[in-house]
Amino acid sequence: MSDHNPLPKTPLRVRKVHPLRAWIWLVRGWADFMEAPQVGLAHGAAAALFGGFALWLAWDRFWVLAGAFSGFLLVGPLLATGLYAVSRALVRGERADFSTVWAVWASLDRRLIQFGILLTVLGTGWVITSAALISLGVHPPVTTPTDFLQRVVLAPQPGLFEIWLVVGALMAAPVFASSVIAIPLLMDRQVGVQRAVLTSWRAVLANPVATGLWAGVVMVLTLLGLGTLMFGLILVMPVLGHASWHAYRDLVVREKV
Template identity: 50%
Template sequence: MPKTPIPLPQVRTVGLMQPMTWLVLAWRDMARSGWISFAHGLAITAFGGAILAVAHHRFWLLAGALSGFLVVAPVLATSLYALSRALEQRQEANLGVVLKTWLNWQNSHFNKWGNDYWCMVQFGALLALAATGWVITSAAFITLLAPMPVETPMDFMRHVVLANNGWLFELWLALGSLLAAPIFASSVIAMPLLLDRRASLRVAVLTSWQVVVANPLPMAFWAALILGFTLLGLGSLLLGLIFVMPMLGHASWHAYRDLVDASSLPLRDAAVATGQRSGVLS
């Protein structure tokens, strides 16, 4: 007999300005989490500084690394979601929560051969593949259409961004937006859902798409805020990322909680506790 498809969680609609509430709640979580929240931003800033040091004269390596970071950011922020969840449940948001998130995630999967076991790994791999595809596409686009060779960031500014004639920069932005839109729609609440509930990758991605379809204007505003704050962080010699990245990570958890009623799916941690008490592994 064919398996009965698992119903998707119920999706809620929110007002246009609701993303601003998520940011306010994110700052509250950052204040309550303390140093552990800002340590995420500091680690990302240090990583970005290392990229700049190595690739500042290799434009496509630099662009690829930064673009790839933006695409896989929902996965990198997983422990920030966990910190916000701990605060929501009136638990301590400390280093233990972070370590449990990254080191003990497999304990929530009893069937190590099942598709659900690899859902977070699969999602990260798909996002990395999408980032690689964008870098290759972008490089080919600029190489073919730029009037002069583009090898450094200054070349890109001079011959693409500040070019007097043509629409190359506008076309490049339009191409990037076209490719980024489905990635955003697939990931906007997928990782928080995978962290919180025993859901498959398919359920998480389809639910994320439902959220965007049901809330097109708020999600467009949220995407603009994410892009704007990220560019602000990058444009401040990366120092702004110390505050921007934890803020966006915590806010994404509150976006998930506002937009999705996942009560129809079992809690991931609850499933672990039940399995340990029963002593039965499927």
């Protein structure tokens, strides 16, 4: 559900926030979750079920598993679009339930679909790069998460895992900068994908500490969710989804039209 009044083509204004603002976003995300827990739990349960199914299906095919999780982590913010809509409805004092979520997805917004395809392509690129890097440096091949832990993460000779982390960070950083504000913005306003991405970048560049801290919070909580055999995702996904909406509201100035 986007606003139907197009905004001017001038760049959207972004604001600077306190470096520790990420904690406020998290608190507000929890508050929104408690206001509409049934919607949040449904999103979180769907994420946990997907993760559990991927783990069961591809346990002995590590790169298939890595691809599934990488794709989910990148496309996850898009799947949280319904949570953004619920947070927006709560701010406006409107009805916030499954009908709010349905209205967003029933619109079949092409901009969100385009952005989802872009994130999927980027995720595929990382999986291919990661697989090539580990395959060239580890013999025999890594086939299970246990192999990856023992022969890459806990390898007696350091180097490969550190390189893998650096390459992953270099590839993930621009994806985060492009999407942290863009998806809630696309849901909320009638702007093009390019304009949304550029606004997201400008918000990150104007607030490197606050958005960097937010990236760390998202990564740590997501890893905790994955590390609890996906059960943690039942809470992590909705709270982060609602919190991301509040990050967008703080970082992008609401234009009057």
